[in-house]
Structures are given as structure tokens and as C-alpha cells.
Amino acid sequence: MxxxxxxxxxxxxxxxxxxxxxxxxxxxxxxxxxxxxxxxxxxxxxxxxxxxxxxxxxxxxxxxxxxxxxxxxxxxxxxxxxxxxxAHHHHIQCRGCGKIVDLMLCPMKKLTSLIEAQTKFAVESHTLEFFGWCPQCR
Amino acid sequence: MxxxxxxxxxxxxxxxxxxxxxxxxxxxxxxxxxxxxxxxxxxxxxxxxxxxxxxxxxxxxxxxxxxxxxxxxxxxxxxxxxxxxxAHHHHIQCRGCGKIVDLMLCPMKKLTSLIEAQTKFAVESHTLEFFGWCPQCR
DNA sequence: CTGGTAAATGCAAGTCATCTGCATTCCAGA
DNA sequence: TCTGGAATGCAGATGACTTGCATTTACCAG
Missing domain, CATH: 1.10.10.10 (Winged helix-like DNA-binding domain superfamily/Winged helix DNA-binding domain)
Incomplete structure (x- = not known):
């Protein structure tokens, strides 16, 4: 550890x-x-x-x-x-069997400052998860 | 209605x-x-x-x-x-008071096909939510 | 290395959102 | 209007997660 x-x-x-x-x-x-x-x-x-x-x-x-x-x-x-x-990353989960796969990407950096300007919120974190059908289930 | x-x-x-x-x-x-x-x-x-x-x-x-x-x-x-x-959109919620604000944007379209190519999943939907502090709470 | 103390643990019981079973009521088409 | 499947309300169950409390444990000072 x-x-x-x-x-x-x-x-x-x-x-x-x-x-x-x-x-x-x-x-x-x-x-x-x-x-x-x-x-x-x-x-x-x-x-x-x-x-x-x-x-x-x-x-x-x-x-x-x-x-x-x-x-x-x-x-x-x-x-x-x-x-x-x-690294900061997100996931995709299969609607059929529930399998989860890592996604090694995050395109949110630029968006965050845009949102802060728009809403006056101080953005602390975000979630970005995808759902769909894995090769076995579709 | x-x-x-x-x-x-x-x-x-x-x-x-x-x-x-x-x-x-x-x-x-x-x-x-x-x-x-x-x-x-x-x-x-x-x-x-x-x-x-x-x-x-x-x-x-x-x-x-x-x-x-x-x-x-x-x-x-x-x-x-x-x-x-x-229109398809997302939200931001305040960590302090729980207030929710709509965000009229979604930059995920291009990303979806990239993810489909990478994972072989058929992407059906996604969630994209932001968390932070609203002007009153920060 | 030993004792004291705050942190950590296990057990029992409680919350809170959500769901299921079943008998009753209500639409919508014949 | 009649009637069957859909919708509803009530009671009780489920499942994830929390809280209270007494007991145990890690870690630091002596």
C-alpha cells in the first residue's frame, strides 16, 4: 500500500x-x-x-x-x-449486465470556468458517467 | 399540457x-x-x-x-x-444549500462516438452534473 | 514497555427512499 | 352503459445507509 x-x-x-x-x-x-x-x-x-x-x-x-x-x-x-x-477519470456502465469500464478522459476543464462565469457558482467537482450496452449485451 | x-x-x-x-x-x-x-x-x-x-x-x-x-x-x-x-441539458447543485440550476449545454456529442470506438459499448445516455458553492453559500 | 486516551469497532436498532402485494376503483373502447 | 385491463391506495417489505452505545485497539508519553 x-x-x-x-x-x-x-x-x-x-x-x-x-x-x-x-x-x-x-x-x-x-x-x-x-x-x-x-x-x-x-x-x-x-x-x-x-x-x-x-x-x-x-x-x-x-x-x-x-x-x-x-x-x-x-x-x-x-x-x-x-x-x-x-488520473481523474469517468466510467461507463452497461444497462444490461451492470459491467463497469473505466474511461481515461475528462474534457471538463474548459467547461468549468465557463459554467462558473455563467452561474457564479464555485465549481468543486463534477460527475460524468455514461450508460449503454456492452458488446455482450447488445 | x-x-x-x-x-x-x-x-x-x-x-x-x-x-x-x-x-x-x-x-x-x-x-x-x-x-x-x-x-x-x-x-x-x-x-x-x-x-x-x-x-x-x-x-x-x-x-x-x-x-x-x-x-x-x-x-x-x-x-x-x-x-x-x-433541450438536453445538465445541472449544477450547491454543496451548501442544495440549490439546483439548469445548465443549457452539453459538449458530449463528439465524445460519445470516441467512447463507442474505444469500449465497443453502444452508448445510450450519459449524466453530467456539477457540484459547487452558489453565490450565497460560498 | 506499559498505561492512558482518543479513535475504531461490532452489535442492535433506526432512517429514509423506494418497491411489492393485494383488494378496490376507474378509464376507454365495444 | 358494460366490462376488462389499467390505476390507485393502503399496508407492509426491502435495501442502502446511519446512529447510539458499550467494548476493544492503536499510538504516544512517560
């Missing part, structure tokens, strides 16, 4: 418990964003069971510290992925 | 009940996307009370028929807006 993550935990006054370390290891290795429920199962399988509530609390804390990104696709669940070492 | 909406309801084998008509009238007049709960209150105030469950069922049906768009901001609720007579 990257040292940066540990440092930023410490800087936020957080402890690196065994449980938390196991959760972070799974999340760091995951290629795609995961839900709390998925992490709960993976931790159980890895013989490091963690209460589902604790998974939620850890994800909320990691999000607060900016160590993970929340991904809101439209199935009523929130997914999380570690931010460390990954 | 636009005739197109009624026609498309009929074409989908749906009936235009008094209750449904009241719901559509409120939704057509609303400048911003509304949640099921908001519609439930507005219908009650308009002396046309409709059970919250029926609101959900109607919104799901209208979405199925493509008459309304679902807007997923990140507060765990789904908002809906009528599609008729409105």
Missing part, C-alpha cells in the same frame, strides 16, 4: 488498524470502484471480516480525507475507488 | 387519469427537476392528493416511456423533469 495513503491518514488524526489496512489493500488492488457491500464480502473472503457498518464508516472517512472518490452510477449504490496514483 | 405527452401515453397503452393529469401538470410547469416526495406535497397542496407510491409508479412509467428524464444528484434521491420541449 502506498505510503502517501498512510501519511495522509496520520495527518488526519486517523489510526491504521489491521482492519482498515485490509480494507485499503483490497481497495488499492481493485481495478474498478467498489460498493460497501462488495468490500464487506471481499474482506470476509480474505479472512479479515469487518462489520458492514465499519466498512461504511471507513469509506466515509476516506472520502472526507479525499483519499477515495465516490462514484454514483444509477443503481442506488455508491461505489468508491482510491485516488492515489490514478 | 402538451398534446404530445398525451399521445405518447396512449401509444404506450396508458390511461390519462385525473390523478396522473394533475401530476403531469405540476411536472410540466416546474422549472427544475422534482423528487417523488416533492411531487407528493405539491399534489396535496393542489387539492389533488396522490399516494406517494402512486407518484413513484407514475414516475417510473413516464421514465420508461421516455417522457421524463431522471436526474441523479448525490443526495440519494432521484429527481425527474419533463422532456417535452426542452
Amino acid at each position: 502506498p505510503d502517501t495513503i498512510i501519511e495522509r491518514l496520520r495527518a488526519g488524526g486517523k489510526k491504521l488498524t489491521k482492519a482498515r489496512k485490509a480494507l485499503l489493500e483490497i481497495l488499492v488492488q481493485s481495478a474498478l470502484p467498489m460498493t460497501a457491500a462488495e468490500l464487506h464480502v471481499r474482506l470476509r473472503n480474505a479472512k479479515k471480516p469487518m462489520d458492514l457498518v465499519t466498512v461504511y464508516r471507513n469509506l466515509a472517512m476516506l472520502h472526507q480525507l479525499g483519499l477515495v472518490t465516490a462514484v454514483g452510477l444509477h443503481d442506488g449504490q455508491i461505489r468508491y475507488e482510491v485516488r492515489h496514483g490514478r | 402538451p398534446d404530445t405527452i398525451i399521445e405518447r401515453l396512449r401509444a404506450g397503452g396508458k390511461k390519462l387519469t385525473k390523478a396522473r393529469k394533475a401530476l403531469l401538470e405540476i411536472l410540466v410547469q416546474s422549472a427544475l427537476p422534482m423528487t417523488a416526495a416533492e411531487l407528493h406535497v405539491r399534489l396535496r397542496n393542489a387539492k389533488k392528493p396522490m399516494d406517494l407510491v402512486t407518484v413513484y409508479r407514475n414516475l417510473a412509467m413516464l421514465h420508461q416511456l421516455g417522457l421524463v428524464t431522471a436526474v441523479g444528484l448525490h443526495d440519494g434521491q432521484i429527481r425527474y423533469e419533463v422532456r417535452h420541449g426542452r
Whole structure:
């Protein structure tokens, strides 16, 4: 697990418990964003069971510290992925099987200042997600 | 209420009940996307009370028929807006007070074909929502 | 390396948005 | 007007996520 993550935990006054370390290891290795429920199962399988509530609390804390990104696709669940070492990006999800694929792009930079001028909002973040049919489902 | 909406309801084998008509009238007049709960209150105030469950069922049906768009901001609720007579657009929501403002733009057209080529998905739709601080809250 | 303390955890129970089952009521076409 | 499928309301369930509280644990000071 990257040292940066540990440092930023410490800087936020957080402890690196065994449980938390196991959760972070799974999340760091995951290629795609995961839900709390998925992490709960993976931790159980890895013989490091963690209460589902604790998974939620850890994800909320990691999000607060900016160590993970929340991904809101439209199935009523929130997914999380570690931010460390990954460029800002978006996703596409299949309407049929729910498969998620990373998109390594983001054309929003110029648009943001245009929107700030138009609305007088201070833009903090944005979501950009695509939905469609994957090769197997279409 | 636009005739197109009624026609498309009929074409989908749906009936235009008094209750449904009241719901559509409120939704057509609303400048911003509304949640099921908001519609439930507005219908009650308009002396046309409709059970919250029926609101959900109607919104799901209208979405199925493509008459309304679902807007997923990140507060765990789904908002809906009528599609008729409105160009495809996106939103920005204030992190502080939750205010929502329409953005009359969408730069995604070119990107879509690029993504289709890259992923072999057939892109059906996308969401693009911005979050930040409105003039009053920042 | 040991003890104190704030942070972290697990369990139980609560919220909140949304959905399902079922009996009743209501449109829309014959 | 009659009638069958659609729509509705009510009750209760679901599923994601939160909160309260007592117990355990990591980490720092001594």
C-alpha cells in the first residue's frame, strides 16, 4: 500500500488498524470502484471480516480525507475507488449486465470556468458517467 | 399540457387519469427537476392528493416511456423533469444549500462516438452534473 | 514497555427512499 | 352503459445507509 495513503491518514488524526489496512489493500488492488457491500464480502473472503457498518464508516472517512472518490452510477449504490496514483477519470456502465469500464478522459476543464462565469457558482467537482450496452449485451 | 405527452401515453397503452393529469401538470410547469416526495406535497397542496407510491409508479412509467428524464444528484434521491420541449441539458447543485440550476449545454456529442470506438459499448445516455458553492453559500 | 486516551469497532436498532402485494376503483373502447 | 385491463391506495417489505452505545485497539508519553 502506498505510503502517501498512510501519511495522509496520520495527518488526519486517523489510526491504521489491521482492519482498515485490509480494507485499503483490497481497495488499492481493485481495478474498478467498489460498493460497501462488495468490500464487506471481499474482506470476509480474505479472512479479515469487518462489520458492514465499519466498512461504511471507513469509506466515509476516506472520502472526507479525499483519499477515495465516490462514484454514483444509477443503481442506488455508491461505489468508491482510491485516488492515489490514478488520473481523474469517468466510467461507463452497461444497462444490461451492470459491467463497469473505466474511461481515461475528462474534457471538463474548459467547461468549468465557463459554467462558473455563467452561474457564479464555485465549481468543486463534477460527475460524468455514461450508460449503454456492452458488446455482450447488445 | 402538451398534446404530445398525451399521445405518447396512449401509444404506450396508458390511461390519462385525473390523478396522473394533475401530476403531469405540476411536472410540466416546474422549472427544475422534482423528487417523488416533492411531487407528493405539491399534489396535496393542489387539492389533488396522490399516494406517494402512486407518484413513484407514475414516475417510473413516464421514465420508461421516455417522457421524463431522471436526474441523479448525490443526495440519494432521484429527481425527474419533463422532456417535452426542452433541450438536453445538465445541472449544477450547491454543496451548501442544495440549490439546483439548469445548465443549457452539453459538449458530449463528439465524445460519445470516441467512447463507442474505444469500449465497443453502444452508448445510450450519459449524466453530467456539477457540484459547487452558489453565490450565497460560498 | 506499559498505561492512558482518543479513535475504531461490532452489535442492535433506526432512517429514509423506494418497491411489492393485494383488494378496490376507474378509464376507454365495444 | 358494460366490462376488462389499467390505476390507485393502503399496508407492509426491502435495501442502502446511519446512529447510539458499550467494548476493544492503536499510538504516544512517560
